Amino acid sequence: MAAEKLRDLSQPMDVALLDATVAAFYGTGSKEERTAADQILRDLQNNPDMWLQVVHILQNSKNLNTKFFALQVLEGVIKYRWNALPVEQRDGMKNYISEVIVQLSSNETSFREERLYVNKLNIILVQILKHEWPARWRSFIPDLVAAAKTSETICENCMAILKLETLLKFFPMPSYRNLTLQCLTEVGALNFGDFYNVQYVNMYNVFMVQLQTILPPTTNIPEAYAHGNSEEQAFIQNLALFFTSFFKFHIRVLESTQENISALLMGLEYxxxxxxxxxTEVCLDYWNSFVLELFDAHNNLENPAVTANMMGLPMPLLPSVVDGIGAQLLQRRQLYAVPLSKLRMLMICRMAKPEEVLIVEDENGNIVRETMKDNDVLVQYKIMRETLIYLSHLDHEDTEKQENRFLVMVIRDLLNLCEMTKGKDNKAVIASNIMYVVGQYPRFLRAHWKFLKTVVNKLFEFMHETHPGVQDMACDTFLKIVQKCKRKFVIVQVGENEPFVSELLSGLATTVADLEPHQIHTFYESVGHMIQAESDVQKREEYLQRLMLLPNQKWSEIIAQARQSVDFLKDQDVIRTVLNILQTNTSVASALGTFFLSQISVIFLDMLNVYKMYSELISSSISSGGPFASKTSYVKLLRSVKRETLKLIETFLDKAEDQPQIGKQFVPPMMDPVLGDYARNVPDARESEVLSLFATIINKYKGAMIDDVPRIFEAIFQCTLEMITKNFEDYPEHRLKFFSLLRAIATHCFPALIRLSSQQLKLVMDSIIWAFRHTERNIAETGLNLLLEMLKNFQASEFCNQFYRTYFVTIEQEIFAVLTDTFHKPGFKLHVLVLQHLFCLVESGLLTEPLWDAATIPYPYPNNAMFVREYTIKLLGTSFPNMTAAEVTQFVDGLLESRNDLSTFKNHIRDFLVQSKEFSAQDNKDLYAEEAAAQRERERQRMLSIPGLIAPNEIQDEMVDS
Known part of the structure; x- marks a missing residue:
């Protein structure tokens, strides 16, 4: 009766009866009972409608063997009849199996207890997948990845599915292979904990076995990629993503056991x-982090505590642990010796182009160098270069980066190639290579005089090569080398009769014969550096006279002609010659500093006379021709001479040592020709360089200039303010330089400001406020720095009460206005410092007079701090109606409480700006610019600590040659 009831499939099956039958089959009953049960189960299995009972059985059965029997029935249907089933029945079964797997594997307890059942369900799922994918279940892999991210046990089961042999046989199918790789990549990047690393490693090992059949290790992958279709190329890209993400999280586990190491090394080979x-730039990023991690561990061998911290070991360390760390690090280096060697070759073979420098003409017709901005190629170059440097430190011998062996071989081959190669274009390329390489190794050049001399003479040859770019690079490389090797050129070397500089000066005219003016200036600067390195005063003066012989002769001729007829100086060719001579002098002055005194003394007074004459020509041209006259080529040329004159004087005074007699010699003669000329001129003819020149003079001679400040102020202040305060656009160069001059006066000649009348001081303060309101960052920052100088100096003066009673409230109001204006975000650091100064001052007791106006305030405050608190609450409450009175009060109280702790004070203001909705929580990087700058400086210090990361020619060290 029971058998007939089970065989009737027209209604839901009695699952309890089925459980009993299955139990009888697997039980210890009589042979007749097992035979009867076996017959019933066979009949059910052969019934074509039995599969419809599977879900009902799985949901209600308590017997694992019964569930396996149901799944066996389902497996047969999937194998032989699946595509014949109605769509809704297929989808229903597919979704049900997926849900049961997720349900069981999402719970740790059920997943462990019913692992056999889950494994069987996984097999059933893959059997369905064979029929459904890709046409009817293209989302399988994304679905699997999404499920894997939800919990650790589901992730573990998803990896178990990926390891199934039946699934792995799909790999040769390109599309499915790519999708599976994507799944492996994403799942491999999940990091649920060390226990699951074992699961990842098992999956990795199975995958590597399959990969070697799909893509043999001997495959030329770049060639396969180049000739592959889009799907095959995508596979290789996904393979790169898989390896980089997998190694990033799990390489430590792979390298920890011997049985996994071969698979790890195979993966690195791929x-x-x-x-x-x-x-595949993603690979370069990974190699950089991989090599850096090895290098850091290697670099900290002498500091076990740092290494132990990187490895997550507890502190303090026992001596045995320290020894173990050292042995482990050595083993790791040995383990990766072969891959690292191949990686060095990769970096060398694939090295991207370094930054490029373009020679361009600026708006004034001057030839200038323009460095290309960062682009993808340059970023790639920096990553690869850094990686190669770490690789060099990990194994010097394998890198073969010993300077003498590398340089001599490379330069010799390049020189030979240059001789053998035909065609100017090809020779120019080789020449640029030679110059680039020699410029990178000043230490080697200092140690090998004959090689250095050969290189420099080769550069002189290149200076006659008119192919575009070669002369520029030759002059630039010459300057770079001389700056680092200057002492070598002023001593008599073994086998020489005289110092190289003397030999060079003898043939100077021939060497520079084919150079353009801007190239000659670079050459003269280079020789100036040589001369600066000569310690013997008499020799140094002799070299300088010989160097300046040609330009001085030309200058004397021009001045002599001008004394005959002043109109001679108006000729445009003469003006260009004068400009060229001044530029040559500026180049030499920048190198020689104080030692340029004798040369500038020769031309100084005549130079001022030419300056004055050209200034009068400019003024008359602009007065008669209107604003457009200043745009003519003639006026531009005249102004170039004026600017170069000012630049030459400023360069000399700035570079010269702080010797009072130099200031007394050069400053008084400039007062009328330069300062007086500035005051007399029409606005369009005033040179902003006058402002920067006198800022340099005051910064240089400091308090010695106090008596001259009134005259400087009288000549410059009022007329410049009228130029720059009409709007925020006109005379941009004058704006910044004007406030730089004011800051120099406030810093070094403050007593002169105290002597100003109250009306003049108000003009100064109004101009400072105008400056820090400016949307141009440099001007605003200069204004804020100037304000801080003024605040500190007045606080320390006898006029403290008088000044702050007049300006405290105005300054606070104006600073809060720019602080809460998103256009002024870059000034945040300085805004904070000004506010901190004000709040500290008001609580310090230094202000003994009330800050409030008794005529407008009907009641007195107990002290200035209470007044400032109430005033600030009212100011901010009015400015931010969206904030409650309690929020504003809390903020102001917080400012007063945290005033002595800059970090807390600053964070309090940051929080307020975000809370007030003036700054979004996401777009506030400028509020952290100071911290970002500190991080950049820490990174630079780190790079300086690792030889090679910063190129030798970029390190500004004044190395003295032995």
Whole structure:
């Protein structure tokens, strides 16, 4: 009766009866009972409608064997009849199996207890997948990845599915192979904990076995990529993503056991080969982090505590642990010796182009150098260069980066190639290579005089090569080398009769014969550095006279002609010659500093006379021709001479040592020709360089200039303010330089400001406020720095009460206005410092007179701090109606409480700006600019601590040659 009831499939099956039958089959009853049960189960299995009972059985059965029987029935249907089933029945079964797997594997307890059942369900799912994918279940892999991210046990089961042999056989199918790789990549990047690393490693090992059949290790991957279709190329790109993400999280586990090491090294071999493909920049980022991690560990061998911290070991360390760390690090280096060697070759073979420098003409017709901005190629170059440097430190011998062996071989081959190669274009390329390489190794050049001399003479040859760019690079490289090796050129070397500088000066005219003016200036600067390195005063003066012989002769001729007829100076060719001579002098002055005194003394007074004459010509041209006259080529040329004159004087005074007699010699003669001329001129003819020149003079001679400040103020202040305060656009150069001059006066000649009348001081303060309101960052920052100088100086003066009673409230109001204006975000650091100064001052007791106006305030405050508190609450409450009175009060009280702790004070203001909705929580990087700058400086210090990360020619060290 029971058998007939089970065989009737027209209604839901009695699952309890089925459980009993299955139990009888697997039980210890009589042979007749097991035979009867076996017959019933066979009949059910052969019934074509039995599969419809599967879901009902799985949901209600308590017997694992019964569930397996149901799944066996389902497996047969999937294998032989699946595509014949109605769509809704297929989808229903597919969704049900997926849900049961997720349900069981999402719970730790059920997943462990019913692991066999889950494994069987996984197999059933893959059997369904064979029929459904890709046409009817293209989302399988994304669905799997999404599920894997929800919990650790589901992730573990998803990896178990990926390891199934039946699934792995799909790998040769390109599309499915790519999708599976994507899944492996995303799942491999999940990091649920160390226990699950074992699961990841098992999956990785199975995958590597399959990969070697799909893509044999001997495959030339770059060639396969180049000739592959889009799907095959995508596979290689996804393979790179898989390896980099997998190694990033799990390489430590792979390298910890011997049985996994071969698979790890095989994976690294694949990744190195893939890295030769152009479109796999992700590999370069990984190699950089991989090598950096090895280097940091290697670099900290002498500091076990740092290494232990990187490895997550507890402190303090026992001596045995320290020894173990050292041994482990050595083993790791040995483990990766072969991959690292291949990686060095990769970095050398695939090295991207370094930054490029373009020679361009600016708006004034001057030839200038323009460095290309960062682009993808330059970023790639920096990453690869940094990686190669770490690789060099990990194994010097394998890198073969010993300077003498590398340089001599490279330069010799390049020189030979230059001789053998035909065609100017080809020779120019080789020449640029030679110059680039020699410029990178000043230490080697200092140690090998004959090689240095050969290189410099070769540069002189290149200075006659008129192919575009070669002369510029030759002059630039010469300057770079001389700056680092200057002492070598002023001593008599073994086998020489005289110092190289003397030999060079003898043939100077021939060497520079084919150079353009801007190239000659660079050459003269280079020789100036040589002369500066000569310690013997008499020799130094002799070299300087010989160097300046040609320009001085030309200058004397021009001045002599001008004394005959002043109109001679008006000729445009003469003006260009004068400009060229001044530029040559400026270049030499920048190198020689104080030692340029004798040369500038020769031309100084005549130079001022030419300046005055050209200034009068400019003024008359603009007065008669109107504003457009200043745009003519003639006026521009005249102004170039004026500017170069000012630049020459400023360069000399700035570079010269702080010797009072130099200031007394050069400043008084400039008062009328330069300062007086500035005051007399029409606005369009005033040179902003006058402002920067006198700022340099005051910064240089400091308090010695106090008596001259009134005259400087009288000549410059009022007329410049009228130029720059009409709007925020006109005379941009005058704006910044004007406030730089004011700051120099406030810093070094403050007593002169105290002597100003109250009306003049108000003009100064109004101009400072105008400056820090400016949307131009440099001007605003200069204004804020100037304000801080003024505040500190007045606080320390006898006029403290008088000044702050007049300006405290105005300054606070104006600072809060720019602080809460998003256009002024870059000034945040200085805004905070000004506010901190004000709040500290008001609580310090230094202000003994009330800050409030008794005529307008009907009641007195107990002290200035209470007044400032109430005033600030009222000011901010009015400005931010969206904030409650309690929020504003809390903010102001917080400012007063945290005034002595800059970090807390600053964070309090940051929070307020975000709370007030003036700054979004996301777009506030300018509020952290100071911290970002500190981080950049820490990174620079780190780079300086690792030889090679910063190129030798970029390190501004004044190395003295032995």
């Amino acid at each position: 990744l190195i080969n893939i890295s030769y493909v152009d479109e």
